[in-house]
Amino acid sequence: xxxxxEFARAVCPHDCPDTCAIRVTVEGGRAIKVAGDxxxxxxxxxxxxxxxxxxxxxxxxRRLTTPMKRVGRKGEGRFEPISWDEAFELAAxxxxxxxxxxxxxxxxxxYAGTMGLVQGDSIAQRFFHKLGASQLDRTICAAAxxxxxxxxxxxxxxxxxxxxxxxxxxxIWGSNPIASNLHFWTRxxxxxxRGARLIAIxxxxxxxxxxxxxxxxxxxxxxxxxxxxxxxVLITEDLLDHAYIAxxxxxxxxxxxxxxxxxxxxxxxxxxxxxxxxxxLARLYGSTxxxxxxxxxxxxxxxxxxxxxxxxxxxPSLTGAWRERAGGVLLSSAGWAPVDSHALQRPDxxxxxxxxxxxxxxxxxxxxxxxxxxDAAFGPKIEAIIVYNSNPVAVAPDSERxxxxxxxxxLFTIVLEHFQTDTADYADLLLPATTQLEHxxxxxxxxxxxxxVNLPAIAPVGGARPNTEIxxxxxxxxxxxxxxxxxxxxxVAQAAFRWDDAALEGVDWESLKKMGWxxxxxxxxxxxxxxxxTPSGKCEFFSERLAQQGLDPLPDYLPPYESAxxxxxxxxxxxxxMISPPARNFLNSTFVNIESLRSTEGEPHLDIxxxxxxxxxxxxxxxxxxxxxxxxxxxxxxVTDKAREGLVVGLSIWWKKLAPDGRNANQVTSQALxxxxxxxxxxxxxxxxxxx
Ligand SMILES: Nc1nc2c(c(=O)[nH]1)N[C@H]1C(S)=C(S)[C@@H](COP(=O)(O)OP(=O)(O)OC[C@H]3O[C@@H](n4cnc5c(=O)[nH]c(N)nc54)[C@H](O)[C@@H]3O)O[C@H]1N2
Ligand SMILES: Nc1nc2c(c(=O)[nH]1)N[C@H]1C(S)=C(S)[C@@H](COP(=O)(O)OP(=O)(O)OC[C@H]3O[C@@H](n4cnc5c(=O)[nH]c(N)nc54)[C@H](O)[C@@H]3O)O[C@H]1N2
Ligand code: SF4
Ligand SMILES: [Mo]
Numbered sequence: 001x002x003x004x005x006e007f008a009r010a011v012c013p014h015d016c017p018d019t020c021a022i023r024v025t026v027e028g029g030r031a032i033k034v035a036g037d038x039x040x041x042x043x044x045x046x047x048x049x050x051x052x053x054x055x056x057x058x059x060x061x062r063r064l065t066t067p068m069k070r071v072g073r074k075g076e077g078r079f080e081p082i083s084w085d086e087a088f089e090l091a092a093x094x095x096x097x098x099x100x101x102x103x104x105x106x107x108x109x110x111y112a113g114t115m116g117l118v119q120g121d122s123i124a125q126r127f128f129h130k131l132g133a134s135q136l137d138r139t140i141c142a143a144a145x146x147x148x149x150x151x152x153x154x155x156x157x158x159x160x161x162x163x164x165x166x167x168x169x170x171x172i173w174g175s176n177p178i179a180s181n182l183h184f185w186t187r188x189x190x191x192x193x194r195g196a197r198l199i200a201i202x203x204x205x206x207x208x209x210x211x212x213x214x215x216x217x218x219x220x221x222x223x224x225x226x227x228x229x230x231x232x233v234l235i236t237e238d239l240l241d242h243a244y245i246a247x248x249x250x251x252x253x254x255x256x257x258x259x260x261x262x263x264x265x266x267x268x269x270x271x272x273x274x275x276x277x278x279x280x281l282a283r284l285y286g287s288t289x290x291x292x293x294x295x296x297x298x299x300x301x302x303x304x305x306x307x308x309x310x311x312x313x314x315x316p317s318l319t320g321a322w323r324e325r326a327g328g329v330l331l332s333s334a335g336w337a338p339v340d341s342h343a344l345q346r347p348d349x350x351x352x353x354x355x356x357x358x359x360x361x362x363x364x365x366x367x368x369x370x371x372x373x374x375d376a377a378f379g380p381k382i383e384a385i386i387v388y389n390s391n392p393v394a395v396a397p398d399s400e401r402x403x404x405x406x407x408x409x410x411l412f413t414i415v416l417e418h419f420q421t422d423t424a425d426y427a428d429l430l431l432p433a434t435t436q437l438e439h440x441x442x443x444x445x446x447x448x449x450x451x452x453v454n455l456p457a458i459a460p461v462g463g464a465r466p467n468t469e470i471x472x473x474x475x476x477x478x479x480x481x482x483x484x485x486x487x488x489x490x491x492v493a494q495a496a497f498r499w500d501d502a503a504l505e506g507v508d509w510e511s512l513k514k515m516g517w518x519x520x521x522x523x524x525x526x527x528x529x530x531x532x533x534t535p536s537g538k539c540e541f542f543s544e545r546l547a548q549q550g551l552d553p554l555p556d557y558l559p560p561y562e563s564a565x566x567x568x569x570x571x572x573x574x575x576x577x578m579i580s581p582p583a584r585n586f587l588n589s590t591f592v593n594i595e596s597l598r599s600t601e602g603e604p605h606l607d608i609x610x611x612x613x614x615x616x617x618x619x620x621x622x623x624x625x626x627x628x629x630x631x632x633x634x635x636x637x638x639v640t641d642k643a644r645e646g647l648v649v650g651l652s653i654w655w656k657k658l659a660p661d662g663r664n665a666n667q668v669t670s671q672a673l674x675x676x677x678x679x680x681x682x683x684x685x686x687x688x689x690x691x692x
Contacts, residue, residue, distance in 0.1 A: 008457030009037070009516045012051050013119075013436040014587045015112035015141070017161075017296075017332070017447025018183045020047055021517060022054075024437060024457040031055045031437050031458050040517060042161065042448040048182050049584075049600075050591045057418075057435070057594055058461065064417055064424075064432035065462025074407045077425035077657075084463065084473065087429055092477035094412045095131070098383050099478075103132035103351075104359045105383040109366065111140055113389030113590065116441030116454065117344060117496040118489050119434075123468040124388060125345035127475055129358075130482050132351045134382070137362040140396065142446075143677030144300040145331050148309030151543040151676070152555075154533025155335035157526060159292060159328040161448055165190040166326035167292035169284060170198050173312060174223060174299025176206040179584040181447060184294060184330075199281065201226065202298070203577075204607070204649050205642040207584065216281070217644040218271040220577050220683055221302035221560035227311035228557055229267030230282040231259035234318050239286025241320025248530030249317050251542020251554070258554045270557065270565070272644070286319050290326040297331075298581055302684040304558030306676025311555035317527075317539040325525040330447075335533075336520055337444035337451055338501035344492065346484055364680040365671045367398045370405025388416035388433070388467055393423040394589040395653055397669035397680055400631040416470055419593055422656045432464040439466040440489040442496045442512075451497060451504070452517040468492065551676075558675050562686040564646075574628045574686035576612060576648050580665035581683075583651035592655040604659050606635040607649040608689065613639040616689060623692045626650065628685070631667035634660065634692060648689060 010022040021040035025033040034054045038045035067087035072078030082090075098105050108128045114120055128135070137143075149156050164170060164187040177185040185208065192198055200209035201216045201223070209215040218226055234240060235256055245252050268275040285291050293312060300309050313329055321327030342348075350358055359379045361369050374381030385406075396402045406413065406426040415427035424430050438461060441454040460466075465473070468489050475485040487495075494509045503520040512518055527539070534540045547553040559566040563577065582588065585597040592598055606624055618624060620639040625632055626648070635650055643649045654664040672681045 009455060010034070010436055010457055011441070011443045011452045011454040012047070013114040013116050013441065013454070014051065014590065015115055016587065017181050017445065018042065019115070019443055019445035019448060019450070019452065020051070020183070021452065022047065026457055029458055031058055042183055042445070042450060044183065044186065046182070050587055050597055053591070053594055053597060054437070056596065057591065058437050060419070060594070062419055062593065063461055063464070064419060064430065065464060066432060067463070068430045070428050074409060074426050075403070077420060079430055084465070087431060088473050088477040091414055091429055091474055095384060095474070096478050098412070099131050102380040102383070104134045105380040106131060106133040107361055107382050107385045108133060108136055109363065109385055109387045109390055109392055110136065111138060111363070111390040114436060114441070116436070116443055117339065118441045118492050119439055119467045120389060122344045122492045123471040123485060123487070126349055126482070126484050127471045129345070129347055129349040130480055130485060132358055135358050135360045137360050137678060139677060139679045140363050142297050142332065142679070144305035144674035144679035145295070145297055145309040145677070147677035148300070148306045149313060149331060151546055152310050152313040152540055153527070156332040156446070157335045157533065158330035158333055159526070160325070160524065161187055161330065163325045163524065164188055164292050164294065166290060167191050168196050168290040168326070169288040169292065170196055171201060171285070171293045172198060172208060172212060173201045173293055173295045175294050175296030176202070176208045176298065176581060177294065177296070178207040178211070180582055181296065184447065188294070197284070203644050203647050204579065204581070216273060216277055218273055219563070219644070220579055220647060221304060221563065222271040222557070223299045224304045224308035224311045224555065224557035225262060225267050225270040226278065227308065227315060228259050228262035228555070229264050229278045230285065230315060231255070231311070231318060232262050232267070233264060233279050233282035234286045235259055237283065237286070239283065240318055244317065244320035244323065248527070248532070248538055250536050250538040250540045254554055255314065255541035258556065262557070285315065289321070290324045291316070291319065291321045292327055293329040295329060295331040298683070300674065301680060301682045303561045303672070303675060303681055305674040305679060305681070307555050307558055314539070314541055314555060317541070322525065322527040328525070328527065332446040333449050334444060334446040336449050336503065336522055338498040338503055339444055339496060340498050343495040349482060349484065362673065362678055364397055364673060366392055366396050367401025367405050368671060370408065370411065371401060382411065384412040386414045387423055391421045391423045391589045393426060394421065394655055394664060395666065397666055397682060398630050398671045399664070399666035401671070416467055421589065425657070431470055432462065433470065434460045434464045434466045438464065440493060442493045449520045449522055450517045451512065451520065453493070453513050455513070560684045561670070561672050561681065562684055567686070570686055574688045575646070576687050576689060577646060578626065578648045578650065578665070578668060578685045578687045579683040580650045580652040580669070582653070586653065589653045589655055592653070592658055598658065601651070604633070604635040604650060604654050604664070605638050606689065607638045607640050607643040609641055609643050609645045609647070610639050611645050612648070613637065616691065618689070618691055624689050625692050626668060626687050626689050628668050628687045630670060631663070633663040633665060633667045648687065
């Protein structure tokens, strides 16, 4: 007899702005199919290709199903199974010893393997705060852009994705939505059918740029200058909304002076595009009422990323595009949801809080941090690292140093994972975690404005446990008696939102659980009447807060750390700029081990312009070595003018051990940080390429 078929509701947990609602088909306790929920407006019944394979991932034969301890050398990946009790005993013994002496020698390392507020950072953070462990500055992705928005609008706020469908002009800026923001692309297509013009600003002719009316291939890391050049034209040709500027902005005259120092001729030089391209774009932008910008994080992974986002964010306040719901900017909508991060993470559990807080380690400099011997300035040497929701050995920059750090024999490493990733190979203890179909969670989104609930569809696979349950177990075995460490997942989920916030009017936990999602109550055109969340309530062209930190109060162009203009000696050795943005069929390093998706991507490739290839006697299909002072990797060359001259592109993020040479793009990326937000600079990277 066939097992009964059930349907459950889930939320895509991945680090993607779309936060789709999922319907899961369950048969005999197994998830056999996932599909986009047709009733959820942002999802419109469609999932991307990779998450359509989610059931394959959940029931994959290589899923980790039992705790394991290391028996081989660090990095070798040889383990033997142990019981949960044994695992907790081993962990408690080591961690208690370190915590008794130097709690800051313990470091959590996590990112967005799941975006869930419960399995992300709730019990885990409470646990580390209670111990007094080091804190992690979680800035690997979006912190430069978030800072750019914060100093301009006051928070990560912007247009609603659905209203892009009504826009007349859409600038897709540092963003490749066909790969990484599919449900926005649907809206942009709708706008295109209604006659809108789509323009991509991207050094690479991405899948998206290929399908726009115009592609402006600027040099990487020069977006701040490009935006200032547009402002220059808007100001000199008086394409401004003077009333909007007077009523809702701060510091126009200072911004004007700054913008006047960026005439199109200078900007053309910096950005490597024709002067006329800048002038025409600014004219079109300044004369279109419903002009919308979809910025994404691709443009802020360079030294000047924070300032670039800030400069671009100023544009709609100059032209008054915010007056229309189909005008403005969207980078992130994350700031709309009334999330109670204090209740979730309980920083007050830190010993000595708030007068004293624990040391903060920037996650982008994890290589240097793990190799630091410890001193008065750095604090204690890191003796234990607990990794969850992240795969740093594959995704963190300057990977030779990251791997060397993880290879330290005296470092105690715990990894909570679904699979034996590159990072898991270095674990002393490898603990099996549940996937989204096996645990409870709640979500906000950084692309739309719904809050959502994910209910477990199936029982945990094998002996897997939710992150929360694993940290509760650790706390219990360490004898920690803080009650907040033992809250159930449902209690944590209820604490995640400030239910009395006006945006959640009429919604409570029970109704949210029943409905699956709730759209926040927000105005359609968020800044039509100003009401920015800055201290002045205005769009701050001039930021007093930046001035007080001794930083430039106005947006400016900061050249990349690594470019021919800013570092000619380095560029003489390594003349090509390399970027390594996401491959369509992977989600960061997640899904690389799913055979059907990996086979679609094939193998690591490097897109190189015909002129650059010819100079190096490289022909299409050659195996090439990409290198700089930090390291090297191999890839198969694709000779194509999709990459502008001087740029090479290696779509990422490969698991090292699934690449033919056991390496990936982060072998060459650097640990340097952005101007604002201390974010990563993955796309600020010079290399040389040669045939192998
Ligand atoms: N399929 C898929 N989707 C994903 C992900 C994934 O790995 N795979 N990752 C998710 C995550 S964590 C994130 S943060 C987002 C990332 O997605 P996006 O925010 O879209 O960012 P990227 O893909 O890094 O870069 C987008 C585009 O910016 C371009 N770019 C690179 N440097 C510059 C520059 O200096 N200036 C300009 N103007 N453009 C530049 C790249 O060529 C690329 O085409 O996507 C999420 N969605
Ligand atoms: N070269 C280069 N490097 C990059 C980027 C780039 O564009 N180029 N992009 C950067 C960006 S934008 C980001 S956001 C980072 C992403 O870096 P990460 O956030 O580390 O992302 P993933 O590689 O997807 O790794 C997440 C891991 O979490 C695990 N996981 C998922 N859910 C759970 C769970 O519930 N519990 C536990 N314990 N584990 C879980 C998954 O199995 C996966 O191995 O990478 C950065 N690195
Ligand atoms: S990765 Fe993005 S597009 Fe794909 S299912 Fe998840 S939220 Fe939707
Ligand atoms: Mo990201």
